Amino acid sequence: MGFFLVMKAELVRVFIVMRRYWFRTITGMIIGYGMLMVLVAGFIYSRPQVEQGLSKFSDPAAATNFVLGFIIGMYAFSVVGMFTQGLQGMATSGVLEQLCMSPHGLITNFLAQVLVASVSTIISSGIMVYLVSFSVGGSLHWDTLPVMVLLALTFFNLLGFGFMVGGLVLVFKQVGQVAILIRMGLFGLAVFAREELLQQPWPVRLSMHVLPVTDAAICLKHVLIKGQLNAAGEHASVFQHQSFYWLLVSCVAWTAIGMSVFKVMENWSRSKGTLGSY
Amino acid sequence: MTDPLVEMRGVRKQFVTRHVLALDEETRKRRFYKRNLVDAAMDVSFAIQPGEIFGLLGPNGAGKTTTVKMISGLVKPDAGQVFVAGMDVERKRKQILRQVGVVLEGTRTSLWPLTPLENLMYYGNLKNVRGAVLHDRAHDLLDFIGLQDKKNIQVRRLSRGQKQKLAICIALIADPRVLLLDEPTTGLDVQSSRAIKDRIIEMTHGQGRAVLVTTHDMHVAQELCDRVGIINKGRLVACKPMSELLELFSEHVFVFKLDAPAGTGPLRGLPGVLSAEEEAAGGENSLVVSLATDEAERSAGFYAVMRALEGMGRRVLAVQQRQQNLESVFLRITGQPLDADGDAGPEDPEQE
Numbered sequence: 001m002g003f004f005l006v007m008k009a010e011l012v013r014v015f016i017v018m019r020r021y022w023f024r025t026i027t028g029m030i031i032g033y034g035m036l037m038v039l040v041a042g043f044i045y046s047r048p049q050v051e052q053g054l055s056k057f058s059d060p061a062a063a064t065n066f067v068l069g070f071i072i073g074m075y076a077f078s079v080v081g082m083f084t085q086g087l088q089g090m091a092t093s094g095v096l097e098q099l100c101m102s103p104h105g106l107i108t109n110f111l112a113q114v115l116v117a118s119v120s121t122i123i124s125s126g127i128m129v130y131l132v133s134f135s136v137g138g139s140l141h142w143d144t145l146p147v148m149v150l151l152a153l154t155f156f157n158l159l160g161f162g163f164m165v166g167g168l169v170l171v172f173k174q175v176g177q178v179a180i181l182i183r184m185g186l187f188g189l190a191v192f193a194r195e196e197l198l199q200q201p202w203p204v205r206l207s208m209h210v211l212p213v214t215d216a217a218i219c220l221k222h223v224l225i226k227g228q229l230n231a232a233g234e235h236a237s238v239f240q241h242q243s244f245y246w247l248l249v250s251c252v253a254w255t256a257i258g259m260s261v262f263k264v265m266e267n268w269s270r271s272k273g274t275l276g277s278y
Numbered sequence: 279m280t281d282p283l284v285e286m287r288g289v290r291k292q293f294v295t296r297h298v299l300a301l302d303e304e305t306r307k308r309r310f311y312k313r314n315l316v317d318a319a320m321d322v323s324f325a326i327q328p329g330e331i332f333g334l335l336g337p338n339g340a341g342k343t344t345t346v347k348m349i350s351g352l353v354k355p356d357a358g359q360v361f362v363a364g365m366d367v368e369r370k371r372k373q374i375l376r377q378v379g380v381v382l383e384g385t386r387t388s389l390w391p392l393t394p395l396e397n398l399m400y401y402g403n404l405k406n407v408r409g410a411v412l413h414d415r416a417h418d419l420l421d422f423i424g425l426q427d428k429k430n431i432q433v434r435r436l437s438r439g440q441k442q443k444l445a446i447c448i449a450l451i452a453d454p455r456v457l458l459l460d461e462p463t464t465g466l467d468v469q470s471s472r473a474i475k476d477r478i479i480e481m482t483h484g485q486g487r488a489v490l491v492t493t494h495d496m497h498v499a500q501e502l503c504d505r506v507g508i509i510n511k512g513r514l515v516a517c518k519p520m521s522e523l524l525e526l527f528s529e530h531v532f533v534f535k536l537d538a539p540a541g542t543g544p545l546r547g548l549p550g551v552l553s554a555e556e557e558a559a560g561g562e563n564s565l566v567v568s569l570a571t572d573e574a575e576r577s578a579g580f581y582a583v584m585r586a587l588e589g590m591g592r593r594v595l596a597v598q599q600r601q602q603n604l605e606s607v608f609l610r611i612t613g614q615p616l617d618a619d620g621d622a623g624p625e626d627p628e629q630e
Binding site for chain 1: 291293294318344347350351352353354372373375376378380382387389391392396399400401403404405406408432448
């Protein structure tokens, strides 16, 4: 019950801020669209051999693949960012101390905040993916159930990872800077994640599976870009994809590890007297 | 006597501070890494009754904020126990947070893009208050604190005093029985400071809350508090009702206002008179006489002075007992002025 109350408060707050700063919201989306288009053009088409780039122009899936990866990367970037830079910002302003003194507990408050922020990110990202895909002549294969399941799993995967990093930030303030590198890594991984990565030697493969975004990106691309078709053009449900099983395992593992680490670090931070301050 | 709403029993807290490239005072050499232990609370014990304003007075870094944070569960004590409404803060933290409202010093607390009313609705939900109760309480609080006409203005446009008033409203939104105010009037102009002090007194005495106010401002403590604890380097060195504290350290100084100047020589040898000085201010002729602490001697000294002045042909226009102020009390207890650094503060605890 407490969680829904906090989530309602967060929803109202986000809506008010979006409405009050509507011009910034809209221009933000327009700028995002423009930047993506420039990136798509720069990344895919501006190769040394222009002809080679131009030949790729006839393959809109390449652009769509990049855009989707980019968006998933941005999503991972922002979710983990809420636990690092977001947490530091709240600590600096004093809002974190108020959250720490909320009877719902810090974990519930963060969960609600990140969930609300994620929903708004998913909606705006979804619009962006469609617009960019449409602009470059690509298309996405929308399949509601798998997409929703995958987004939920991706969210909890990143959430667990974010909780772990956030917990460390509560005690070790310098982790926030290291987390920027981690976020960049996750971002890059989401852009380049594809099934071929899983053909690497097992240590590389294992580390790819451990990272919270690889399997999520592969599964989402399998549904949205490939339309759940295998190389032979036959239907291959994402729920039978090996990355989906890895995603399930890492989701449970990261959520459990993240929450536990966060709780331990919160208590440690209270003992040190640094909880809520930066 | 009713049960206290806040009680600290033998609470200890020690912080670690780390300094990189610090100067070693013993060897006078620069060390790469230095670790210091700072006592923020040493066997601190006190209780606050319902309807009482308890002031925690001490210099910067004396351990005041740490005490507030330990009561609100933000900092865990190393030893001892903290109780709020009879519940142990360590064991029932979540239940206790429903009973406690906190305003910490120097933080923004409120969300600046929102209005005061929206802030109260937001924090109300965070503190489990909802529906019509939340709506009514938010409006009542804005009325009470004097922000009703600002309720739809973004917080970032409010003055510092108005933001502080809003912070108090936020702390009160869950109708807590205990209110912890860390330096509530610091940096405010006289008018805002006065308004906040009045509201604090009203909500404590009128509504039966227990209020803890930390301050290093003597005037705030003297005007607000029913009882005062003086904390220095983590130790609670005195804890008494305000009047008792002032009385305890009273020097029994009397000011005799006269019609004409009088010499002090004949007064100095009188029984019960410790000192006598002339004071001419604002065109008045005053004689400042310090009398003995013992009541009988003091009484004898007082009448001896009156007779001596009569003998000198002076007419006594008025006699006033000079009030002792908290500043000199603090100085006498701790041996240092209040604006000195307490050197015990956990303001910058361990940063790793």
